[in-house]
Structures are given as C-alpha cells and as structure tokens.
Amino acid sequence: MVGMKEGFVKPRYLINLKTIKELDKIVYSKKEGLSVGSLTTWTDILSSRAILQYYPILREAASLIGCHQIRNRGTIGGNICHASPSADSAPALMVYGAQCVISGSRRERVIPIEEIFCGVQKTSLKPEEILTGFRIPTPDPKSKGCYLKFSPRKAMDLPIVGVAALIRTANGTFEGVRIALGAVAPTPIRARRAEKFLVGKPINDESIRKAAEEAVNESKPITDWRASREYRLGLVRELTCQAITQSLQKDIP
Amino acid sequence: MKRSKIKIKVNSEWHELTVPNQKTLLEVIRGDLHLTGTKRMCDTGECGSCTVIMDGRAVNSCIVLAVEANGKKITTIEGLSQIGKLHPIQEEFVAKGAIQCGFCTPGMIMTAKALLDQKPAPTEHEVKTAIAGNLCRCTGYIRIVNAILSAAERLRSIQP
Numbered sequence: 444m445v446g447m448k449e450g451f452v453k454p455r456y457l458i459n460l461k462t463i464k465e466l467d468k469i470v471y472s473k474k475e476g477l478s479v480g481s482l483t484t485w486t487d488i489l490s491s492r493a494i495l496q497y498y499p500i501l502r503e504a505a506s507l508i509g510c511h512q513i514r515n516r517g518t519i520g521g522n523i524c525h526a527s528p529s530a531d532s533a534p535a536l537m538v539y540g541a542q543c544v545i546s547g548s549r550r551e552r553v554i555p556i557e558e559i560f561c562g563v564q565k566t567s568l569k570p571e572e573i574l575t576g577f578r579i580p581t582p583d584p585k586s587k588g589c590y591l592k593f594s595p596r597k598a599m600d601l602p603i604v605g606v607a608a609l610i611r612t613a614n615g616t617f618e619g620v621r622i623a624l625g626a627v628a629p630t631p632i633r634a635r636r637a638e639k640f641l642v643g644k645p646i647n648d649e650s651i652r653k654a655a656e657e658a659v660n661e662s663k664p665i666t667d668w669r670a671s672r673e674y675r676l677g678l679v680r681e682l683t684c685q686a687i688t689q690s691l692q693k694d695i696p
Numbered sequence: 697m698k699r700s701k702i703k704i705k706v707n708s709e710w711h712e713l714t715v716p717n718q719k720t721l722l723e724v725i726r727g728d729l730h731l732t733g734t735k736r737m738c739d740t741g742e743c744g745s746c747t748v749i750m751d752g753r754a755v756n757s758c759i760v761l762a763v764e765a766n767g768k769k770i771t772t773i774e775g776l777s778q779i780g781k782l783h784p785i786q787e788e789f790v791a792k793g794a795i796q797c798g799f800c801t802p803g804m805i806m807t808a809k810a811l812l813d814q815k816p817a818p819t820e821h822e823v824k825t826a827i828a829g830n831l832c833r834c835t836g837y838i839r840i841v842n843a844i845l846s847a848a849e850r851l852r853s854i855q856p
Contacts, residue, residue, distance in 0.1 A: 444759045445740045447718075457717070461764060486753065510829025511807065512744060515753040516760065598828030599742065 466520075466575060469493065476580040481520020481573075485509075488519060497581060500607055503590045504535040510598050520574050523559060526566045526630070527601075533560070533631035534607035535590050537623035541579045547572040560630035586611040586619060587693040591682050602626050603670045604678040606658075608686035617641045617650070622686070627662035627679055634658040637683065646691065655683035702766040706731070707775030715762045722746045722757035724765075725772060733773035733802045744830030747803035747810075748772050754810035756829075773802035776809065784854070785809055785847040794843035796834035804830050808844045816852050820845065 446452030460466065466482040471493035479488070485505045488494055494502050508514055508522070508531050522532045523543070533556070541556045548571045559566050559574070568574065588609035594600040605625030611618045620641040622634040637657040644650035664675035697716045704711055706729060713728055722739075725731050725748065734757060737745035741759040748757045749771040776783035782790070785808050795801050804827060811818060811826040818826070823844045824837075832840060 444761070448740060448759075459764065510744070511810070511826055512747055512754050512756045512829045513741065515755055598825070 460573065467518075471497065473581055476578060478576060478578055479519055480576040481524075482518050483520075483576075485514035485517050485519070486511075489514070498535075498539060498579065500538060500588045500590050500609065501532065501535045501579075504531045504592075504605075504607070507531055507590070507592050513599075519577065523556070523577075524566055524568070524574055526560050526562075526564050528563060528628060528630055529601045529605065529626035530631060531590070531592060531602060531605060531625065534605050534623035534625045536577065536579070537631060537633055538588060538607045538609040538621040539579045539582060540621075541577045543574055544576045544578060545572050546575045551575075553578065557633060562629045582609065583611055583619065585613075588621075588690045589686055589693065591686050591689070593678050593682060601669070604664075604675055604682055606679070606682040606686045608683075608690045610687065610690045612646060612691070616643055616645050618643075620654075622654075622658060622683060624658065624662060624679060624683075627664040627675055629663075632661070634661055634683070636661050641687075651684050651687045654687065655680045658683040700763045700766075702763055704762075704765050704767070705769045707771060713762075717761070717763055719762045720758055721748070721750075721755075721760040721762050721765045721770070724762040725757060725770075731772050731774050735799055735802055737799065742831070743800070743803075744807060744827075745800055745803040747806040747830065749806055749810050749813075752810070752813065754807045771806070771809070773806060776805070783809075784850045785812070785844070788843040788847040788850065789840070792839050792843040792846065794836060794839040796832075796836050800830060800832045800834075804832065804840055808847065811844070812848050812851055816848060816855075818845075818848060 461482060466480040468480045469483055469491045470478045485508050488505045509517060519532055522530045536556050542553050543556055543559045545552050561567050586609050590607040592602040592605045594602050602625055604627055607623045609621040620638045622637050624634055625631045637654045640657045641654040659676050659679050662679045664672050666672045699714050699716050701714050715724060722736055725734050734748055735745040737743045739758045741756045746756055746758040747754050751768050776786060785805050789795055807827055807830050823841050
C-alpha cells in the first residue's frame with residue numbers, strides 16, 4: 444500500500460483477498476500443531492491463547508512489529524510475502540520449522556518457510572499462486588527460546604539485526620538448537636553452522652561464544668543508511684550470545 | 697480509473713458512495729464527507745495523525761483503501777462529542793494541557809479511545825505502547841500520557 448502510494452510498486456491489477464473469511468483463522472491442536480491463515484492480523488496473533496502458550500517467540504516478534512494501528516491491519520502473510528530480509532516474524536517462524544501453504548490454480552503445495560524467500564522482496568510464489576497460511580508443528584515441550592530485535596526506536600522501526608533462538612538442553616549439554624537471523628543477508632536465514640556447532644556441546648560461555656562466531660561467519664550483511672556491515676556483524680555476535688543465554692534462562696512454557 | 701460502490705457507517709450514519717478504487721479511506725473522510733478533523737500528515741502510515749476507529753480497532757486511514765472499508769463502522773474525532781459536549785478524553789486533553797500545535801491531537805485521542813474501549817484501566821506503560829504510532833513533534837508526550845490516564849479514571853467512574 445505504501446509502495447503504491449510512493450510509486451515504486453505499480454501493479455497492473457490489484458485483487459482484494461481480505462474478504463476471504465477462511466484465511467484469517469488460527470487453529471491449534473497438539474497433534475497437528477498450529478495453523479495460521481495468511482490474513483491473520485498481528486493483533487489477533489497477540490490475543491491467541493494457543494500462541495501465547497506454545498509459540499511465545501512468535502508472540503514476542505508480533506509484539507515488536509510497528510504499532511497498534513499497524514498490528515491491527517498488518518498480517519502474518521503480508522509480512523512474509525513482502526519478503527523483506529528484516530521481517531520480524533521470519534526468524535521466529537523459521538526456528539519453529541513453519542511451513543508455507545501455497546494455493547495455485549491447479550494444486551496446493553507446502554514448502555518450508557526458508558524456501559519462500561528468494562531475495563530482497565522476492566518470493567518463490569508463481570504468478571497464479573497465493574500464500575494461504577502457515578503450518579507450525581508443536582515445539583518440543585522441553586524447548587525454550589526468544590526473539591531479540593535491535594532497533595534505534597522501540598516501536599515503528601525495523602530491526603538492524605533480529606535473532607531468534609529455540610533451544611533444548613539435556614544433562615548440561617545443548618541437545619537441539621535452532622537459530623535464525625534477520626536483516627543480515629538478502630533473505631532471513633537459519634544460522635545452520637552455529638546450530639550444528641552447538642549440538643552436543645557443554646552449556647558454558649565458551650560454547651555460546653564460539654557458536655555466535657559461527658553465526659557471524661555465515662552472515663552476509665550489507666552497509667546501508669541504517670547501519671554498516673561491520674556494525675551488523677558485531678550485533679550478530681552479541682545478539683546471538685544474548686539470545687542463547689536468555690533462552691537458557693527462560694522457564695519452560 | 698475503475699470505481700466501486702461502497703457503504704460505510706461513519707459516526708453512526710450510513711453513507712453510500714461511488715469511489716475510485718485507489719482512493720484511501722482518509723481521502724473519503726476528508727474530501728467526500730468533509731470531516732476534516734482527521735488529519736493528513738505523513739500519508740504513509742508512519743505518524744498516526746489520520747487514526748480512526750474501524751470496527752473497534754485503531755487504524756491509519758491513509759493506508760486503508762476506501763473499498764476495504766466497505767460495510768465497516770468507522771468513528772472519527774467528530775463522532776466523540778455528544779450533543780455539543782466534549783468526550784471525557786477530549787476534556788482531559790484540554791484540562792491537562794496535552795495539546796500544543798494540535799495537529800496530532802485527533803489521532804492521539806482516537807488511539808486513546810480505542811485503547812480505553814478495550815482496556816479501561818491501562819498502566820502507564822500500556823498507554824505509552826498504545827500511542828507509539830502517534831507522533832507529536834511538539835513532543836508533549838508526558839501531558840498526553842497523563843491526560844489519557846486521567847480520562848481512563850474518569851471513564852471508569854462514569855461506567856463502573
């Protein structure tokens with residue numbers, strides 16, 4: 444909408460999907476996990492009990508988007524289809540292993556969220572396809588995590604860097620680790636090397652620091668008017684450490 | 697330019713209009729309905745000056761297409777005062793000196809109204825969070841927050 448008003452988005456046709464009632468539903472079951480329609484607003488996500496209880500990282504990300512007015516209108520599907528590298532919901536959806544449900548004129552397909560992003564504001568959606576929603580499996584009940592966003596303003600701002608972490612530990616070691624980063628590459632990314640490094644390592648500062656170093660190595664941020672490449676890399680290091688540490692301190696939901 | 701017929705309820709009165717599809721709700725409110733209390737400032741959803749309440753929720757009317765508002769109930773700043781008497785939120789803004797140049801005021805008050813309708817006893821932090829999308833470049837935020845808090849108290853005493 445803003446892009447159209449400022450003239451850098453010039454669609455030939457505009458089709459209103461917002462009157463399709465089936466696309467704004469939140470349905471949860473322990474077995475099937477969460478199903479969220481793409482037209483679900485952030486305000487509705489913030490008032491969902493299932494999301495509060497089972498997907499607190501998604502809730503944390505939702506609470507940091509825009510402001511009341513924006514969260515009342517902005518949708519989870521819109522945030523992902525805009526395919527901004529800094530989309531707040533992307534790292535959260537990634538660590539939960541969310542899948543995108545895509546409907547086309549001939550068939551429906553389901554892909555991991557990583558595969559919907561092709562580049563800055565580019566998705567793998569074909570011209571006749573729409574994103575109808577997300578399927579998110581129930582996280583392991585022993586896992587815990589958080590989303591950290593670094594931005595100059597506390598509201599109405601994009602992250603300079605955003606980091607989500609979901610962690611499971613056992614007997615003093617990291618057992619399962621998922622880390623996702625926003626605004627450090629042309630698309631939101633999983634920090635897979637950091638994840639792989641951490642699994643099986645003892646829970647201590649040294650493992651966390653080394654994992655954060657891996658996350659820095661797999662980030663490819665740019666310099667723009669928000670921040671320099673070097674500053675962003677510094678933030679990846681710091682925020683990854685903090686995200687892992689804070690996740691460890693959380694109570695199991 | 698394609699046009700569509702829409703029906704919107706603004707301040708308890710239904711209006712039937714034929715509008716160009718690109719027209720925003722803000723342009724309809726100000727240009728067609730001549731309700732100029734709702735302000736146009738950034739025009740890109742950044743500043744909150746054009747805030748109105750649509751189906752119970754505060755929205756930036758500059759980034760809502762009029763066709764999207766079809767069938768919906770909208771309250772603008774003009775809809776708050778009853779029989780010539782200001783709404784308690786408006787009175788508290790005046791009493792607390794929460795108005796300087798006044799340009800952000802209608803948006804601030806509509807955001808406050810949406811908040812207090814849902815949460816009659818907000819904390820100071822909740823008030824600040826609620827108005828995070830409303831910019832006051834005179835930076836009179838402290839008085840605005842105080843006005844909203846005391847309006848909440850007054851409204852609670854009227855409708856316990």
